[in-house]
Amino acid sequence: MTPFLNLQFGERIVTLLAALVLVLQIAMVSQRWIVINIRIFAAQSFFLAMIAATIAWFNHAPHIFAAAALTLVVKVILVPILFERLVERMEIHEEIEPIVNVPLSVVIAGGLTLVGYVVAASFYRPDAPGLGHNALAVAISLFLIGFFTMINRRKALTQVLALLSLENGLFLAAISLTYGMPLIVELGILFDVLVAAMVMGILVYRIRETFESIDVSRLRRLRG
Amino acid sequence: MISELFLSGIIVWLAGAAASLALWRRPAAARRVSCAAALAGSLLDLAASAAAIFSGTSTVIGLPFGNPVFSWAIRLDPLSAYFNLTLAVLAAAVSLYSFGYLREMEGCRNLGAFGFFYNLLLPSLALVFTASNAFFFLVAWEAMALSAFCLISFEHEKEKTRHAGVLFFIMSHAGTGLLLIAFLLLASAGGSLDFANFHLLASQMPPLEQGAVFLLFLFGFGVKAGLVPVHIWLPEAHPVAPSNISALMSGIVIKTGIYGMARVFFDFYGPPPLWMGTVVLGLGVVSALLGVLYALMEHDLKRLLAWHSIENIGIILMGFGAALMFRSLGQPNLAALALIAALYHTFNHAIFKGLLFLGAGSVVQATHTRNMEKMGGLIRRMPVTALCFLVGAVAISGLPPLNGFVSEWLTYQALLAGFGTTQSLTRLMFPIAGALLALTAALAAACFVKAFAIPFLALARSDEAAQAREASPSMRAGMAVLAVGCAALGLGATWFVRVFDPITQQALGIRASSALVMARGWALSPGTAHGGTISTAGIALLFLLAGAAFALPLAMRWRRCSVTGPAWDCGQPGLTADNEYTATAFSKPLRMIFSALYRPRREIQAEYEVSPYYPSAIRFENEIEPTFVMRIYVPLWERVMAAANRMKGIQAGSINLYLAYIFIALILLLLFGVRG
């Protein structure tokens, strides 16, 4: 009985990877450089793909391999490249100045993780198949932290990044809770994410062109 | 038969509306068509409601259209028929008047639109009086408010007019909100929207709810009726409307509020708790007194009349209040007396207030001003209008032998009889109310001495007044109809009270008129054991006889030995319009006596050239504070708008802020929503 067929072992790995993903999310909260931010996001997505693959392997759910592959292609390769291009074309050098200062944001991120666990706790059932509430907790935490990061960022591009990392949380939930949704749905979702990323990229670019800055916190003409 | 008449009336009105809208490019045609249609419709409605009253039955008609989710049903029971009668008589006279009145507007105004809304207002009124379920009632109610709004704002290029129209519409809509809640509370108690189902239903609700529904209805309808303190729209809106519309507004539109109260108090409620009656009586007294007191201070002729509408609504409510109290004290006969008094006064007010507004309309059209201080001497230029206005003035002052006297006398009798009905201190309310009614009536008389004398008597105070021309024949005819109505309702009182039998039968289960009529229909009595009696017909007859026997011949003889010369005026030569007594001066004593209420503000600026004893020019200006607007409504409105502007900070434009809202909502729901 090799460990590679043992479900407990699989769970271990998945939990470990999930933890890593969470850590990366928090790292993104504290990171000041856009380019690094993008790469952290890529790494996070990579680990997600790994999780997906693991689950696929251990639960013999072939269609999740597809999901993993798609994630690899879209979130680890395409989106980061797209964004780094943007960064170059718009010569963004200045570092991110978050609205809430870094230490406090990290603390808040920790608190949000707690919230995630509190919410997930009510889902805890010992008989639950697969990775029940642990993964859900991580997913919710990722989601909340990503959300918080969006609030906490001034630059358009970083907000988009945060949005994408937030969707990573969803992806985690999708694969770990229910071993992935039906493939076509996954496809649709990923396609949407890709298009969304592109659309927002274009928007960011046009804002930069007409507004000479991507500091969206200064876009406050429309009020009342 | 009745239903055919009624429906054909409605159809004629609507057809008139459509036709005049179609003819909007040809004003003359639009005017004739719309007025003719309105007149025809009114006559049909008159026939229908008269037939309904004398048959004493109630006719139910279902309308075949509308969203089938709701029933659009009509019931023409005695109460509805009575108010329809009021509407029909007034509307007929006003439509007759409008033939001539609208001619001036040809060319400069869109008479097609006017005719459209005019012919929409009348059917919506008729439907308000006859709608037999809550939903349809509210539809008719708001349709009426809408068409009234459009007619009020007809001269919308004037700032004041727009403001008045909007104020009216907003207040009336707020009132409708109260009605909506009240009706739905009733409906949820009874499980149906049908008025037939509401009969006596309100009294079966738990006391708290019952009281709430009562107050909701009282103020919901009170807004439309012009009940103090929710009256402020009325003196703004009635004057700015075209005068024939003012006549309808004051004559019948505000009566929809009265109708609603009658419907609720005497159909939906059984014998109510005593406090309800006292509340209505108290509010009635306050409205009557404040109405007349503010009227006294006006020298805008139409505003003055508008304030008097508030006064008369107050008098009507006194009757209602007494009736309610009698019901709770178990005195159906007295309740019937009070109810008759109130409804009688409703009809009378419709007639004489309509008459007065039409008269004012002719005057305003002739002098192009509403300010009495610029009129004067019109009795020579426009004798018929003057005579009609005088009839209206005598009637509204409640002087014998015209109709106002009869209904006020009945109210007095009801209040007087109330004293004996209970041993509690409450009974003091009745005579006190009576005394204040007396004060109101006397002040009204004072006010109408002013309202008739200043515009019509003495010398013209302006060139327009001096050049004024008598109203056109159709206008005179319209006024004459109503003047005759005042006389008929006054002298024919003993005949007219029979009309109320089916109503009291329906509301209180007794037929009172036989007790009220005495001496072979010559005298009217309060129906109590040996109460006092009046005979307006007799009084009038004696006046005529005496006049014919003595006045005319003697006047003939004395004319021969009389000369006309300049007024003596205490020997001052050269009487000119400048040293006539003005309206402001006339009401000055009362302004000083009631200054606590009016808080008058006066300002005199004199310019001197040579010495302080010879001012070259003096500017005098004098105004009273509209207490309710200044003390209640303006502060309220300012608070609301300030709060609104503060609230606008929510939408500050920062996306981070917006995201934060959602985030907070999410966290809260996750923590508290999920494990609820």
Next chain:
Amino acid sequence: MLLVALLLVPLATAAASFFARRRAAMEALNLAGFAAVFLAAVALAAQVLANGTVSLGNGFFYADALSALVILLTVSVALVCSAYSIGYLRDDQQSGALGEDASGIEQIAQLRMYYTLTPLFVFSMLLMAVANNLGVMWAAMEATTLASIFLVTFYGKITSLEAAWKYAIIGGVGLSMALFGTLVTYYAGHSLAGSDSLSGLNWSVLAQHAAALDKMSMRLAFVLILLGYGTKAGLAPMHTWKPDAYSEAPVPSAALLSTALLNCALYCLIRFYILASRCLGAEYPSRLLLLFGLLSMGVAVPFVLAQRNFRRMLAYSTIDHAGIMVIALGLGGALGSLGLMLHMAFHTIAKSLLFLSAGNVYQHFRTDLFSKIKGSVIRAMPLTGVVLFIAMLAIVGMPPFSLFQSEFLILRAAFEGGHILTGALFVLFSTGVFTGALMHVSGMVLGPGGDAAVAARRPWRDGSLLALASVLVVIGFWLPAPLLELIRAAARVVSGQ
């Protein structure tokens, strides 16, 4: 078959107008396309009325009366707007609102974008309405956002970019919450037999076994869904993107956004509400819905009262009505559901009419501030003025116009259900909105006029205005029996009776 046609025609229209060269061609294509879609929608409605539900691809596409109604409304608005936008965009082109350039190539490019994106937008809404799979429904919803973003940036001003950005980000967040909710729903159903198959996320299947779903997960799911699709519906406090997007988009697109898209978002909410109420009982979801509904109505009031910009005022009125419909959903029952469906239909007509007439005013005066127009509309453009006023009265629920009927039903549901406070607040807030709307609109329409230039005749716009206005007035007094039947059927779907 019908469903396929319904979906393919807009796609084809989009493709065709993407490759079209001349403006006239695009206009004709859009008009024809939407007319065709409209016919298809009517046919679909008829079929649904005839035999309950229509489904295709073993239940991948699924249409019941609810979807049919939403589709019908969406398509009718789209049709009217396509007629209107012909006149509207021509005017823009002449007045140089699209930016002057000698060749006019950029202008054509811009028009092409509009005429391509609009059918795509409609397509995604239709897809959403016929998708049985909740995941696909979500994806379609996301697609509507993506398709409409560049309609918001149509004029390319910085303000429109700002609006688009807020729309994109807030919409994105909302939709990810909705997706999360969808996931959790799927998780709630994962214990069911055959849940891992494609049909495991099919609404029809879930609705059948709703009682067997995992309660706790459904609670979480409903919260997320409410926030997510509530964002698209513009419920407070997720409403903030609406005024910006509506006031920056070209008027016909704004009309589509505020009626059709709102209906779609509500449609999603309704689908999940049905699942939730069948699983958890009506009480839990309805409490949340009433809360958000009242909040939205309340938030709308001050902004309508103290508003300076009439297109933003319309947006707040839409928020108000979203609140009303959510309240109706929360009240549920036969009355509430019927009220909801009637209100959806009536609001769609009245609000689009309001937007289009406001568009006329905006284009004529080149401003959307009340203070700059000041009571000259009735002189400058009588027809528009009258229609604008009628539409305003209708939208604030003034009888005899139809919205009063639906609001009356909803209120009655409230009082019958014992939600007296809700009912009272409802009345209070609507009175507030009425006050603001009446003050502003009458101040805009009525008045001495001043030196406003009298507008020229404009067949396309006034034609569509008149058509819509006559419909609005007529339905106040008479609803076609089949339409009413469809609405009733939809209400039955909602109330599950």
Next chain:
Amino acid sequence: MNEQMITRLIENATQLFLLLALAPLVTGVIRTLKARLQTRRGPSIFQPYRDLLKLFRKGMVIPETASWIFAATPWVVFFSTILAGLMIPMVAAVAPFGLLGDALAVIYLLGLGRFFLALSGLDTGSSFGGLGSSREMTISALAEPAMMLAIFTVAIGAGSTGLTEIAGVAIGQNWRFLAPAQMFAFAALALVLIAETGRIPVDNPATHLELTMIHEAMILEYSGPYLALVEWAASIKQLVLMTLLINCFWPVGLQTAWSGFGALQGIGWLLAKLLFLSCAIVLIETANAKLRLFRVPELLAVAFTLGSLALVSTFLF
């Protein structure tokens, strides 16, 4: 049946005669008594008759600014006052025209006269006429509630506003007016009477000093027969109110039914009581100075308070 008709006729005729004949006499008596009290000889008590006769014989000047209202007013005033006079019980406890109107009708008929008088005051355009009308309407308006309360008090006692009934109830209990309610009501009505008949301290019937007059100012422009009518009506009104006062509160000598001898007795009593009341009025007039116009409300407020006290005491005592 038939002789009942005749008695009714005689009855009405007598009362009409009394009203017409007695009214100037009362005025004269009051004037003379006043003069005597002020140690003047004063005119004969028949002076008012002479004045009226003279005026009726004179021609008159109609102001050119006046309208037909001016000519109609004297008749309206005169007839309405007479009619009111016929509605009150004078000799016996039966009001001849009791059927045509009750106490309220009396008040309102007098109101009708006042209404037209005020109109004619403004009709000529003379500022003094306007001044008179304004003050007259103000004061009468303020007097109204007190009067109504007093009437209510007696009416409630009798359970009717019909003056026949009121007097009928009063008969027999000659010392009833000592009851507090009656006292208060009596006082209230007395004050009202002073205000209504334009006597000191409210108005001075003798003065023609422009700024102080009220009633006289309204009729300033009248001359000849019309003036006679108005003056006559004024004195009749005074008589009516005095009779009302004494017969409601002090029914001594009032006959229950009409009979030849009883009538004479009744008239005797009436004259006696009128004389007494006139003396009271004279005393008041000589004892007080005329109030400033804006102090009059205070007097009437007192009257109102008395009236309400009367009401309260009707069921306190």
